[in-house]
Amino acid sequence: MMTPTTDLLGKPLNEQEQEMLAVYETLKRLVARDDLPPCAARNLRQALASLWQATNDLGLQFEQLYEYGV
Amino acid sequence: MPYPDFWNPKHEALPREELQALQLLKLRRLCEWAYATTPFHRRKFDEAGFRPEHIQTFDDLRRIPFMTREEWMASLQEKPLFGDTLATDPTNAIRYHLTSGTSGRTPIRVLDGTKDWDWISEMWCYGLWGFGIRPEDSVYFAFGYGSFIGFWGAHYACEKIGALVVPGGAQTTESRIKQIVELGVTTVASTPTYALHLWQKAREMGIDLATQSKVNKVILSGEPAGSIPAVKRQLEEAWGAQCGDTAGMTEIGTIMIFECSHHSGGTHIIEDHFIEEVLDPNSAEPVGYGELGERVVTSFGRGFIPLIRYRTRDMVMKVPASTCTCGRTWDLYSGGIRGRWDDMKLIRGTNVYPSAVEAIIREYPAIDEFQIYIWRKDEIQDEIDIKLEIKPGFEHTWPELQTRLAKDLAEAHEGLRFNVVRMDYGTLPRFELKARRMTDARPVARY
Numbered sequence: 018m019m020t021p022t023t024d025l026l027g028k029p030l031n032e033q034e035q036e037m038l039a040v041y042e043t044l045k046r047l048v049a050r051d052d053l054p055p056c057a058a059r060n061l062r063q064a065l066a067s068l069w070q071a072t073n074d075l076g077l078q079f080e081q082l083y084e085y086g087v
Numbered sequence: 088m089p090y091p092d093f094w095n096p097k098h099e100a101l102p103r104e105e106l107q108a109l110q111l112l113k114l115r116r117l118c119e120w121a122y123a124t125t126p127f128h129r130r131k132f133d134e135a136g137f138r139p140e141h142i143q144t145f146d147d148l149r150r151i152p153f154m155t156r157e158e159w160m161a162s163l164q165e166k167p168l169f170g171d172t173l174a175t176d177p178t179n180a181i182r183y184h185l186t187s188g189t190s191g192r193t194p195i196r197v198l199d200g201t202k203d204w205d206w207i208s209e210m211w212c213y214g215l216w217g218f219g220i221r222p223e224d225s226v227y228f229a230f231g232y233g234s235f236i237g238f239w240g241a242h243y244a245c246e247k248i249g250a251l252v253v254p255g256g257a258q259t260t261e262s263r264i265k266q267i268v269e270l271g272v273t274t275v276a277s278t279p280t281y282a283l284h285l286w287q288k289a290r291e292m293g294i295d296l297a298t299q300s301k302v303n304k305v306i307l308s309g310e311p312a313g314s315i316p317a318v319k320r321q322l323e324e325a326w327g328a329q330c331g332d333t334a335g336m337t338e339i340g341t342i343m344i345f346e347c348s349h350h351s352g353g354t355h356i357i358e359d360h361f362i363e364e365v366l367d368p369n370s371a372e373p374v375g376y377g378e379l380g381e382r383v384v385t386s387f388g389r390g391f392i393p394l395i396r397y398r399t400r401d402m403v404m405k406v407p408a409s410t411c412t413c414g415r416t417w418d419l420y421s422g423g424i425r426g427r428w429d430d431m432k433l434i435r436g437t438n439v440y441p442s443a444v445e446a447i448i449r450e451y452p453a454i455d456e457f458q459i460y461i462w463r464k465d466e467i468q469d470e471i472d473i474k475l476e477i478k479p480g481f482e483h484t485w486p487e488l489q490t491r492l493a494k495d496l497a498e499a500h501e502g503l504r505f506n507v508v509r510m511d512y513g514t515l516p517r518f519e520l521k522a523r524r525m526t527d528a529r530p531v532a533r534y
Contacts, residue, residue, distance in 0.1 A: 025112055026105055066202040070209045074095045076359070079113050081120060081390040083175040087201045 094216035098359040115142040121393035126171035186337035191446035207341040211244030214345030218331035222249030229277040235501040279312035283467040286325040297327030309436030314423030351411035353419030402426040453481035459525040
């Protein structure tokens, strides 16, 4: 999936926002895997929950993550 | 680099037209989510002829049906444990909390997923950072850490901010005071009533918290008193510290308003995560700035149990963001939560509905008549008495009844202590028409 280039209000993302969103998308891809050991699977979910806060606070995404168990 | 004043500078100073555009976008997505996943909301939307795609402008918010506590309770009772309000499988939850209900023993039960639970502390971060909590602070939580949501989110928010957290937990007031002084904490989180109790107990121990502790901030929550000027002044003098009010509710899991370090006399609404409407409680029409009305909240946080246009029955008065000098563009509630439009009472941070108390009392056939009497002890501590009469012939049941009823009432109210008092037979008033079995003898707050 292409990482968006604007925030929810249509403003261009700055460099740090682009990086955050890219990491967020990477985490989503990782937690969707079913071959991770528990130490990775659960900690990545924690990390994804944290990054959801930052990207949501900054208006970069607004979505639910229950399908990822987060 | 010095710390910025705002937790989220991008949104806390967002021009209001952009803020509303953000709220509109989130509202539409929230409605889509609720309609697709939550039988409770799907049913209500269908009954009202509402579809998420009807949300085109901000005024379309008013097309969405209200959600009430009574409907939520009915759903819980019809389909225990959670009714049909869940948007996802309960196995996705990592947290369970509850708040006392409006009828009998059934509480409002809530679940949170991992990101919901983290969001709950995130909202506290907005408030605590805005009040002035920083990584250098050490924060003492005078809180029991039970299934009542209370300060749980604030605890994790302080960890997230990087402050040192001291969980007060199950200790005596004396032990807590000793820790506050010995550890040199800079901040205490407490209900207003308990903050006053801590101060009073410290005086009895020969400790002046204003001069012998390092506390310079007191975070208040759980009772309206945190925004009552007289109480606030008393607390600030007692502790020699700034006091900041916050307010939240179990139904959303966290706070939705906070007092910032500019202390304008109001509490900012976290408007990038909530839509807060203020409506006439009877007509449900919007009221303007400076008018008293009922809080109606839509939360963009907990997706597990979507909360859309939830009628809180809280009494508030919205004022524009410009009332405060901090630079936030978020409106405020002048005087925080000022009271209730229904008969719910807040006793030491716990919601008490007379109907719920009566339902439990009526389980005891030995009780003839009763009265609920709420009063303030030593000008600081709220107490709730159940004055009751035993039916003739049942007098022998009294000692055990007293213990059992106090236990049953406490269990239905997050451990709140009820004083069960026996009255002589025939002394309590009887009612032929609408009964008035509750008296609130606490002083009326002045704003």
